[in-house]
Structure formats: structure tokens, C-alpha cells
Amino acid sequence: MPSARTPEALRLADEFRRLIAEHMWAPGDPLPSRTQIGQEHGVGENVVRRAQELLISQGVLEGRAGSGTYVAEPRQRVRVVRSSAREQPGVAPFRADMKALGRQGDWESRTDAKVPAPADIAARLGLAEGDLCVRTTYEFLANGKPVQLSTSWEPCDLTAGTLVVLPEGGPHAGAGVVNRMAAIGVTVSHAVEQPEPRTATAEEASLLGIQKATLVTHIRRTYYSDQGRPVETDIVVPTALCEIVYEIPINP
Amino acid sequence: MPSARTPEALRLADEFRRLIAEHMWAPGDPLPSRTQIGQEHGVGENVVRRAQELLISQGVLEGRAGSGTYVAEPRQRVRVVRSSAREQPGVAPFRADMKALGRQGDWESRTDAKVPAPADIAARLGLAEGDLCVRTTYEFLANGKPVQLSTSWEPCDLTAGTLVVLPEGGPHAGAGVVNRMAAIGVTVSHAVEQPEPRTATAEEASLLGIQKATLVTHIRRTYYSDQGRPVETDIVVPTALCEIVYEIPINP
């Protein structure tokens, strides 16, 4: 009849937390190796690993393969405001967000002009599978570091032959969907966003510089106009880097 | 030199998915035991376990301790709309949501009248730690089954001596925060919601009838009035049961 009621790994994780809280371990410091910690605490190497994994998933520690496990630097998260006030004439929403935080907002993008819509996107856009779209993938940077990913899908026949075919080209480059649509006479009346939690894929983690399998919020956004749905956008917001804020006005 | 590039567990998970997609396994069916599956596929027992865990975390399978692993029943998720249109005079927001889905919306609540605010709540409400609050915990039901949890915190000195001291008592019971505040002359101008992904605690999983450690969205909501922040609410929305929709009007 053995059995401590709380697993050793959890106790060890608490010990790590205590050492960090009491400034025995400072941000950026490497931890001793797993074998060393294991010997000092009289536990198996795996127990150490599990304790570290727990805190890594919580953003307290950071593991670097081949190098060591480190105390994570406390980084201020980017506040991403999502409200109607985001859409201002001639200003890119993301850059406005970053300016409010005193950071430089930039982005890199790649546009593929005629991409057949995959099944799920086609369903969301009300198209047949395989109908052509303009797909643009974005990587948003705050002070040069990636903090957010997104992919936008616009049906080809919506913008074909206009000046705004390419989201990041022409006179309205980077002005945001609402402004671009307004330029071709399409009035966007409202947007709908559906945030869903999931874990980051390996590719996303690599692009964003975050630990693997950490939590992200996947926002599926739809812009609605009088004529129908102009644009769908998938946005990936890593929890470790950004906090999402929805502002909701209350009608009296 | 061994090593298949893809782990056995992932291949087995795909096999499970295929069997379900091809209707060999129907919703509600129990899977064979892990030892049996392991022998049939020539893999270890824990490989089966990992494959099942993966699909359980995705809501495809469902594990019941002591009983077996089952194909999850496909249940339609409850659509929770979060927008300014939610707040209508005299109507509880949640009940309106459920009515739009053709379901019956109910809730159970428990109010504790004078609870000292814990540190994090005090900070959010702009109080000192230990200041008294009215804490109300809710369990929202759709057709009798719990789908959402929330906890609201109201500073005592805000409502003390009025008819709306208790959120679920008096003439404005269940009418929603905005209406109750209006009854005592406090005009709520806007709300701010901050959705964060995390995993469900054991208690939450038990209350909501979901698998342990599945994903939820934890929404921290603040109602703002002209005088300051009247109310904070923590809302727990399980991904398996609900989808969250934010409607954002676009100002032309």
C-alpha cells in the first residue's frame, strides 16, 4: 500500500515554480540537466522530464533540443483588439493595433492568384469545390517578430478585372478588406468571427517561434456584404504571444 | 535499422477513423478491448491506448473507465452568439440564444452574498483584495444538459441596498446584467470579452459531462459603465459542446 496521492512530477513542478518565484532561477537561466536534477531530488529522470513538460506547456519553461531547458523570459503579450473600430479608412487594422501598443507593425504576404478552393473553404464561401480563389497567406510581425498568421480566401469572380484583385498589390495594398471592397463598390456590412481553441501544428510553431503543441486560437472570420460573403479569413493567434480582446458595444 | 517514419499510434488512429467513416463502427458502439485490438494489429497495448487518446481529444471517441472505449455520438454544437444584439430588454441573453436554436434554455445558479474577492478578481474589479463581492455561479443547460459554466463577481457596494443585490432574486431575476444595472440607474455602455484557450479542469469536465483535459474557451468578460466597471464574469465554454460566434458590425 504505497502511493503518494500526488504524483512526484507535480510536486517537482511546484518546486520549480517556487525556485522561479523566489528568484533562485532567473528568466533566461538554463536549468541543470535532467540527470542532475533527478539525482539531487532522488527521482527518476522521467519524473523531471514530465515536470518540465508541464511547465513548458504553461509557458513557464522553454525547452531547446540539444541545448537545455530554460526559464522562459516573461514577454508582454500583444493585445489584438477585434471590434468595429478596427476598420478605419485607409489604415491597415493590424498596424493600428501595433501603433496603439507602441510597436512597429509589419507583415509579409504571399498571394497565389488562381487556387482551386478546398472543400471546407468552398463550403464557407458558398462556392463549388474547385472554384478559383485568390489565396493570400500573411505573417504578421510586431517589432520584427512574428506574432500572428492568417490566410485569406477571396473568390476570383469577386475582384476579377478590378484594381484590387491582389490584396497586397495596387493602390489599395494593405488597406484592409473593408477598404478594398469599398473601392470596388462592395459595402461590407458586418463581420462574423468564430474563435476555436486548438493546438499549434508543427509548422505554425516553427513560424511563430513558439513551443510545439501549445495552444492557439483559430479564428474563422467571414465578412458579409449586401451581395453575399466576400471574404473568408483563417487567423491563427498563439496564446503565448497574443491576447484577444473583443469590444462589444451595448445598445441602450 | 528500424523506424517507420510515422508512429504506429498515428497509423492506428487513421485506421480507426477509416472504420468510422466507412460505417464499420457506428456511433455509440464500443470498441474491442485494447488487448484485443493490439493482438489483431500486432502492436503493443499502449499503442492502441495512444491512438484512442488522440481521437478522444478530438472528440471522435469517448473513453469510459471500467467500461470501454466508444465511438462518440455526433452531437450538434450549441451556437453561442456574442454581440450587442444579445442584450434585449427583459430577455435573458442565454434563453434567447437557445430559443434561436429551437432548444430550451435554462440555468441553475448559486449566489454567495458576501465573498471576499480573491487577488485576481480584485485586480480586475479595481478593488482591494478581500473586498466583499456577490459571487454567483451558473450552470447553463440546453434541453436539460449542461453546456456552459460561468461565475459572476459584483462588488457589494455597487448593488447594496437595491432591489438587484442578488442576480437571481427579486423582480429582475435572470434578466441579464445590462437590464439589472439599468434598473438601478447604471448604464452599461460596452462590454469587453477576452477569450483564452485552455484545458478543462477535472471539476469542469465532470460538471459539463465532457472528457477530461479537453479544450475550453475561458472568456473573461467585463461590463463597463459610465461610472466604472460594474461586473466581471468568467465564462467557460467547452469546445466539444459549443461554438462561439462574435458578430461585429462595420461602421461605414
Added chain:
DNA sequence: TCGAATTTGTGCGTATGTATC
């Protein structure tokens, strides 16, 4: 420049607890 030692990361296995039938 290269390779060996160190460290983290991954996959798989075993023992034991615990719930269900």
C-alpha cells in the same frame, strides 16, 4: 571542419490503481 559528448524530444513498454459490469 568534424565528430564526440551532452541534452532534449519521441515512441513504446510495464506495473498498478480504479471504475464498471
Added chain:
DNA sequence: GGATACATACGCACAAATTCG
């Protein structure tokens, strides 16, 4: 109460990445 099945904790072996002489 016994048998069965899932759940949990812990351990081992090897691969991948990094570091440093």
C-alpha cells in the same frame, strides 16, 4: 466479490539537435 477494461504513473531505449573541443 471477481473479472475485465480504462486511467495513471513511471521507466527504458533511441533519435534529433546542439555544443564544443
